[in-house]
Amino acid sequence: MVGSHKGSLLANVVDFGMRLRQRGLLVTPGEGIDSLRALRSVDIADRREFYLALRTVMTSRLEDIPIFDEVFFDFWPRLFADDPWDEGADQLALPASSTASDDAAGEGGDSVNEEVEAGGPQDDDTAEEQEVAGYSADELMSGKDFSAFRADELEEMIRITLRMARKMATRLSRRMEQTRHGHVIDRRRTMRRNLKYGGDVIELAHKQRKIKKTKLVLLCDVSGSMDVYSRFLLQFIYALQSNFARTESFVFSTQLSRVTDYFRNQDIYDALDTISKEVLDWSGGTRIGQSLETFNDEWAGSLLDQRTVVIVLSDGWDTGDAELLDVQMSELQRRSARVIWLNPLMSNRGYQPLCRGMRTALPYIEVFAPAHNLNSLMDLEQHLIA
Amino acid sequence: MNEGVRRILEQMERNGYITDSEIATAVYLAMELRKPLLIEGQAGVGKTEIAKVLSSMLDVDLIRLQCYEGLDVNTALYEWNYPKQMLRIKMEEHDRRSVAEKEHEIFSEDFLLKRPLLEAITRQDKAPVLLIDEVDRADEEFEAFLLEVLSDFQVSIPEIGTVKATHVPYVVLTSNRTRELSDALRRRCLFFWIDYPSFEKEVRVVKAKVPGVNDALADQICMFMQGVRSVRLIKTPGVAETLDWGMALVSLHRDHLDEENVRDTLVAFLKDNRDVQKMSGKRLDVLLSAVSGDGRPPGDIIPALRQQLTALEV
Secondary structure, X not given: OOOOOOOOHHHHHHHHHHHHHHOOOOOOHHHHHHHXXXXXXXXXXXXXXXXXXXXXHHOOOOOHHHHHHHHHHHXXXXXXXXXXXXXXXXXXXXXXXXXXXXXXXXXXXXXXXXXXXXXXXXXXXXXXXXXXXXXXXXXXXXXXXXXXXXXXXXXXXXXXHHXXXXXXXHHHHHHHOOOOOOOOEOHHHXXXXXXXXXXXXXXXXXXXXXXXXXXXXXXEEOOHHHHHHHHHHHHHHHHHHHHOOOEEEEEEOOOEEEOHHHHHHOOHHHHHHHHHHHOOOOOOXXXXXXXXXXXXXXXXXXXXXXXXXXXEEOOOOOOOOHHHHHHHHHHHHHHOOEEEEEEHHHHOOOOOOOOHHHHHHHHHOOEEEEOOOXXXXXXXXXXXXO | OOHHHHHHHXXXXXXXXXXXXXXXXXXXXXXXXXXXXXXXXXOOOOHHHHHHHHHHHHOOOEEEEEOOOOOOHHHHOEXXXXXXXXXXXXXXXXXXXXXXXXXXXXXXXXHEEEOHHHHHHOOOOOOOEEEEEOHHHOOHHHHHHHHHHHHHOEEEEOOOEEEEOOOOOEEEEEEOXXXXXXXXXXXXXXXXXXXXXXXXXXXXXXXXXXXXOOHHHXXXXXXXXXXXXXXXXXXXXXXXXXXXXXXXXXXXXXXXXXXXXXXXXXXXXOXXXXXXXXXXXXXXXXXXXXXXXXXXXXXXXXXXXXXHHHHHHO
16 A cells, blocks of 8 residues: 555545545556646646546546545535635645645645655556455345345445446357457458469458347336336346447337437436436336337337347236237347347246236247346346357 | 646637636646546547547647447558568569568568557657547457557567557547446546536537527527437437537528528437437427527526426426
């Protein structure tokens, strides 16, 4: 660790960095050093610049910003005691928890300078190795049925889902893409092309490799009967979506909405919020047939091909037209590589797909699997390689 | 405000990039710390533009690497100029030099085709700006390779040896978040998120970039766009679309927004037919009545407009 003079700006910045790290931000001692260099470069008596400099260095993604703000305003409260961006920046007490705060404020520039040198450039590799603790907790959580979660476990759950889905997506994209190691020469075409040079090989013809890539389309049921599960499934979809580029997401109940962009451009909480506001009949009835018809009419043309895996997440309780569902499922199967149906009810021992919707859809489904806890969702991986 | 940040702000504006202190601070820090700057944000908010203005500001070259699925190291770094090598071999067929000598010659820098990354680290005069555009589109394996280059600013070419950067370039990466980037790459970079601009900033952009636009029309266009962005669309229009629309209106000599003018030019900022349909009807009426102006300042109109449009979503 960087040498800590008690109450110095360096110690405070390092301490601040550690708190951000505990909250999951990508902060290592390297960022601590960069932060001090950044603070040395800006006018730290300008509170806004102080904030911006630390934010630029210590955050790495959009989702980090609200967490950063929370920790920042909590950690340096005296800096922003009144209105956060009140321009009349008077005497600054820097930093809040410091005993020698006057010192730091008075000679901010100089002391930063010294401390950067005193701290020295640290090798951040050692810190990068340390994983944030809590793995056994992950294991406990990932086997638990979604319906058994308490409200206060949700945040933890979201964190674990995001992490697990991220690992899964990384493995997936490696397996789904044919790797290309340099150019491969097409001998036949090369010979032909170079005949005009009297047989000397001047131009090379390369083989055009076809890139085989799987795409995913996720259709998640958010109707009343799925209420307990849909929030978890949406988290999973969010995580998959943000880690696996070729994913399109939709939710449906009595009608279908595309949610890909809500997931792409917002953090998980805002995305869930938007979806619950946006989607008509959230937790209402289910018309799977109509929803699939909308998908097939409006989206299938541009999204589906023989490398697209369609995943439906639903319990199959359908209050719509069974005949329509039959037609639309067959259409879906015909136009995609395969249809996977994940059903949270399948975890119940002795579950039989007896409800009408499920019975109708079953003949068109290639993989029928449970989706009641995180482990079952992660098992999905094996079915996705087209 | 720090002198350096202020200078950047002024220079960016002078080079035609309407900006604010947040962006200027990020750019300034990237230059001071000499770390790559990762810029994320929605499409059409001017991410790429930052790299361009940085290069004109510093009066250095901009080297751009556009990422796409399947981009490989050969396209990004270097290739041997094979036809040139072949011709040289033919020419020197009867030369008495040893094979080793000849080999040494045709695998020298003269026969190297530099691609953007190599180009960026071998500039002799001064450090260029290297723009790695839409890095989220490149494959993960390429990202890993990129990380290596951005860490050491050196590459090894088996036939020549290690090439070390003469000047470390200013690096700007942009991403549209179609895929999550690796932690390692993110950690290597400073991070900045560009949001849609405020009304005031957008008006400034329109006035600067759309020749011949009058003040009232610029206000109307931007008020309209601020509203449009609270409608849930498949493709939410960015600043680029605002400018396209402004140009369209000006070149059709329409100097204000009314139903006919908007309908005729809607396609300039809505790029999906479903969005066009969604925008007609009630939503268009709400927007038009808001921008037609009842004397209230935009600061009052816009929040109310957004509220009205959000209410229509449910």
